[in-house]
Amino acid sequence: METSPANLTHDYDVIVIGAGPAGCESALAAAGEGACTLCLAISLDNVGFPPANPIIAEGPEDRRLALLAELRSLGGSLPKLLSREIIARELPGGMLVADRRNLGLAYKELLETTDGLEPRQALVTDLETAGGAWRVATRLGEVFHAPAVVVAAGTFLMGRVEDGKGGGRLGEIPADSLARSLMSLGHKLVSVSAVNMPRLDRNSLAVEDGSPRSGDYLFVPDGSQLAEQYMFGPFIQGSFSSQLADIRKITGQPGAWVTRPSWSMTCLTLAAGQVDQRLEAAALPGLFFAGRAAGTCNYSEAAASGRVAGAGAADSAASRGRRPLLTSDHNHISELCERIARQEDRPVTVRIEGPGC
């Protein structure tokens, strides 16, 4: 395959692979530290975009709120965005719920208005060392170089949705080649599974405003455009028709309509012990991991890890010493990073979707 002639490659300080919440925070953090940053997204239409749970925090006691508060003090973007009315709101009962679409669009706008940050659409296929720096190559033959790279590939590493319905997410192409690249760099990757719960047509449910419960299930408003409810609880399997039947039984509403059936997927994430507390690869300086690919479970964790990785990458690129980012005020984030770095083995199948995991 043809790749760019040498003189047309692009050099950056930091390259962030992936523009989900982790990737966005990394990129924003790195650029904020003065690094000339490139942020690569497979599709610029899916920037910052969580396909999963709109629940940011279940209630005032939810640890994620504490995480977010810490992130805010570090200058992370997610907490600021969540304070905007069109992006997140508190339901009666204290649950904090995001409008996923508006959150994604806001993240994209941030990427596009931050100095020193270049968002770009590309599917990364190769990651290798090249003369003391990192060489990132894409499906279409583009080549980028940088001393520091953050891998925030989410669920895209060998992502496979059930029944061939998709790769990294439903209907989306996976990043298989990148996964192989990481493995050939010596990384151990483990398979995890993730699920996406069903969404229902709000107008088809006789619901009061708020988040009703039905047995084990919680129904959360999800998205201002299509009037949907996210159904949160134990995973419901099966084809669309069998899910519809089950859900109608569960809700006791024969007229309920499922707009997006649940789906499950498997993908690879980093095995334990591959990165340090800064989320930098142990044996590979300048290579950082954040988000799902690193082993986080939810949106807030992804963003927080991104912040850490991004700052670390900027330091690494500038050949600065590792400045202490986290202080004693950031216990939750430190705990998170520790967990990601921990020596113990990660269970092979982890249900990533879920509160407080």
Add this chain to the structure above:
Amino acid sequence: MREVPTIAAISTPMGAGAIGIVRLTGPRAITICDGLFTPVRGGPLTEADSHTLNYGTIVDPDDGAHVDEVLVGVMRGPDTYTREDIVEVNCHGGAVAQQRILSLFLRLGAELATPGEFTRRAFLNGRIDLAQAESVAGIIAAKTEAGLRVAMAQLEGSVSREIGGIREDILRVLAAVEADIDFSDEDVGELDREDAGRRLAEIESRVRELVETALVGRVLSEGIRTAIVGKPNVGKSSLLNALLMRERAIVTEVPGTTRDTIEEIINIRGIPLQLIDTAGLRAGGDAVEQMGIERSRKAIAEADLVLCLFDGSQPEDDRDRGLITSLPRDRTLYVINKSDLFRGQRPRFNAGQLPAAPVIISAMTRLGLRDLKERIADFVLGGALPPLEGAIITRERHRQLLEATAGALATAQQGLRVGLGVELVAEELRAALSSLGEITGDEIVEDLLDIVFQEFCIGK
């Protein structure tokens, strides 16, 4: 509710007799004919009883010129072939008169009937059944249109090429106009009105020339160009006189010709034959019969039909043989003369070497002349030469269409000059192309788009 048009057609094929019929059917049939008809006796046609024959003359209403003596049959619907009013004009003047009368009808508001249209009306009005209609349609369709197409192509090959060229040129101007309209927000540049006007003027004059010359076909105003050739003393002038004396019907001065010879038109079964280069023959006498080789070559080249004459009482010689090989076989009739000199016996001239069976005549005694005329008529009607009835109809229709084309082009130019909107100029050009399209049968849009994309770099 649109009024049913009154249609007109020549309804007697050539060669059936010296009488030709021009026929009208439709609500205004009687009124239209009445506008041209001067009865010898009695009142106007509009007051004539149904199923009567009325004797009188057809006069050109513009200049009062006498066109022909005619018998006009008036038949009022519904007891007619088409169930509509029908007028039949029986004329004596052969093809030329028929054509003139037809033109006059068209001028007064009749429309040219399409092939088979009379029969179609008969069928649609319940007058004949499907089987009858089918047979008529079949004959007409297969023979007339297809045959017409072939005939017209043969006869006017250069004409249809010219029409094709004209169409292409109009399309190019239209493409520039359309590009200005449809792609005005791209970089194609505004229409150069002056340039377009110039181009259209040039095209218009070509169209008008076409109307005047090529389609004012030689065939009709001047007849089938016939040359009588043969070596001296075979009896060419006798043959000429024989044909002229008995069959001379109309000798017309043909407008617009530049020849300095007198052309004779003789009417053979309604087929006009124009005998060319007859001056030398008429003068008579052997001395003048010594036609130069050059002159006869010229005559042969210009002729639609060549009558090649031989003296049957003499054996063939080299000059005969030379003549035979030099003549175009597909339009030559071989005639062996002076049968009075070898009456009953075989001619001394060896007919076996002729490419086709000859007609044997005696110009002097008029023996075999009827035969000769039959052969000439067959020759014309049998497809060796274009069918004239079709030629008249088609020609008239084509003339109308070309005039419409020229008119639309003129209006387009005027529009360009006075600043008329380009979309209206486009309408005129489309009208011009539409008229042409009825002759050539081509679709405008795809060809137009082809040119637009070839000429202009479109593309956002």
Add this chain to the structure above:
Amino acid sequence: MTDAGRSNIAMEGFDVVVVGGGHAGCEAALASARMGCSTLLVTLSLEKISLMPCNPAVGGVGKGQLTREIDALGGEQGRNTDRSCIQMKMLNTSKGPAVQALRAQADKKLYEDNMKRALAAQQDLKVLEGRVASLIVSRETIGGVVLSDGSSITASAVVLACGTFLNGKIVVGDQRFPAGRMGELPATELSANLTGFGIELARFQSATPPRVDARTIDTSRMTLESGDADPQTFSLLSKGHELEQLPCYLTYTTEKTHEVVRDHLHHSPIKTGSISGKGPRYCPSIDRKVMNFPDRDRHPVFVEPEGLHTSEMYLQGLTTSMPVWVQEKIINSTPGLEHARLMRPGYAVEYDYAVPSQLEPTLQSRILKNLFLAGQINGTSGYEEAAAQGLVAGINAGCSILGRDPLVLKRSEAYIGVLIDDLVTKGVDEPYRMFTSRAEYRLLLRHDNAHTRLSPIGHRLGLVPREILCLTESTEKSVHRLIELLSTTRVAPSPSSDEFFLAHTSSPIKETQTLLQLLKRPEIRLADLLHEFLPERSESPDTLNSAEIQVKYDGYIRRQLKQVERASALEEASIPTGFRYADVPGLTIEAREKLTRLQPRTLGQASRIAGVTPADVSIISIYLRR
């Protein structure tokens, strides 16, 4: 995945299922639901509903007329565009009204969101994120669809609006991989299923240009192109534009750019043949432009914003599927774009479409009853062409279920009629785009009279509210009254009237004339005439506009109306299904072959088939009695 997941329980049925949530699918779903049919819109991604994958614009010459007609019939595109519009321009204002059209730049994300809201707010309409793998068919009639997980959904009618997703393949340089759009997997099962039913498919290709970062563009080297100061709307329901309006920019490629293209032509997939399937002539890549027009020393590049809250800028005029590094070189050699950073590379996509001559003029398939097809799947290009078909397909799916006569618009009634008739009668050999030159009656089919023509139809179908119909009718009445007034108001020659005419570069009158006669002069505008001779008279801009058009175009309009009438006899003569052209003597071989293959429904349609002559038509008309 367990076997329990594979359930083939038939679902509750819907009246209509629409497959594909693009521009055609959304119109179809809304129309069908608005007619009272229970409708389901199934699409691969609910997030990508109504996405605009290419130009961030709706409308233009020819296309704008389509969008206007969609609004007149009660469709959504016009309204949705007005709500999302960041620049509006009336094109061809220096030319006559028959070729004037609106063009809007849209904020893409707002466009999507607004359409989603319209879907969500619509009664009788549900959406589903799912992948349709096959059709349920029994006795050549549609019975519903089956999803790839085995679920079946029954329906009385199905509208297929799958866009470019059927067996889609993206091509950039020498790279070729399956995709419906960049980043999205294609639909692979449905094509085979359709072919299995005898639906003929073919391949087309479509391409999109690169996007660059607005922060890296030097607009000082470009010409600013603003919208209209007093922008109009597509929809009569729209109250105006609330969004901020943004300009576009115009620059040109240079000889340097062309050199870059030429030096790298060996990488162009068109050259290498790496792309199969025909693409549109009117949207050629920059490679093709440079190849075909070597004498041009510059080509325009329009730089268009994709939205209010994004820095992505669309480079119209630089469509290409050359390798990305070549694209960057091309971009950077263009004045103003020397430092432009690529955000999305341009690419080409190849896809299956269904040959449209297999459709009835109602967009129903001739092969499977109650299956309708609409949009790019029929071989068209453009959001407007897609939406127009979607609207008609949705309406006709509804009509079929409600037992009503289907909607078939004539060529003399609407551009939508021209579009569908062209597709169904002539087929396509490149992605079809609407131009005004395709409409032989374009003087009758105008932006200003779309509602007059079509709102009554929309109202009868239940898609257009009474208020719009009343508005249209009252405008018509005021136009008539105004024209009456003009024909009875006389102006005598006088020094002041002389001054008026000279001031408008017109010649002074020598005798008394009516205002109507004066208005016929091309250089005189109605507004000026009224201002001078009837100053107390005030009229709405729409009334003025329509009155002026009718007077100035009068002769031409009448001529076209006559043409329509002459053609109508042919249009009304219907040809029964299965008519045997082989039994008709005298047809040319070409005509017989084409007629047999294309099976026109009326004599009018037959006459439009290339190769069928007027003589052929008159022979057929005799045989129609059989």
